[in-house]
Every structure is written in C-alpha cells, then in structure tokens.
Amino acid sequence: xxxxxxxxxxxxxxxxxxxxxxxxxxxxxxxxxxxxxxxxxxxxxxxxxxxxxxxxxxxxxxxxxxxxxxxxxxxx
Numbered sequence: 001x002x003x004x005x006x007x008x009x010x011x012x013x014x015x016x017x018x019x020x021x022x023x024x025x026x027x028x029x030x031x032x033x034x035x036x037x038x039x040x041x042x043x044x045x046x047x048x049x050x051x052x053x054x055x056x057x058x059x060x061x062x063x064x065x066x067x068x069x070x071x072x073x074x075x076x
Contacts (some may be wrong), residue, residue: 004012013021 013024016024
C-alpha cells in the first residue's frame with residue numbers, strides 16, 4: 001500500500017465541492033486532536049534556573065538604571 005503525501009491528499013481534497021471538503025475536515029479534526037492529545041510533553045520547571053549565577057539586587061538595580069538612562073529618548 002502506498003502512503004499518499006500531503007500534496008496528494010490536498011489535490012484530492014481540492015477536487016471535491018466545498019461542502020464535501022468541509023465535511024472531510026470536520027470528520028478528520030476530532031481524530032487529529034485526539035492523537036495530538038496523547039503526545040503530552042512533561043515540562044521541566046525553570047524554578048532555580050539562576051541559582052549559582054551570583055546575581056544580586058544591586059546588579060539588578062544597576063541594570064535597570066542603565067536601561068532607563070536614555071528613556072524616553074530625546075530624538076523621538
């Protein structure tokens with residue numbers, strides 16, 4: 001059995017009248033959503049990402065001051 005490519009399926013779908021195209025899509029969509037629902041990825045927590053980086057409140061304050069030096073810009 002030959003597996004049709006995406007372009008093959010799209011060509012066949014375009015040959016159908018619009019109401020039949022919609023019917024095919026409405027029948028296929030729940031199946032696709034169900035199969036995607038099974039592929040749940042476990043996400044790793046980002047809590048503690050910066051532990052050991054040595055960033056303290058003084059560093060953050062200095063960075064904020066540096067960003068705000070030219071705000072608002074005078075040329076605008």
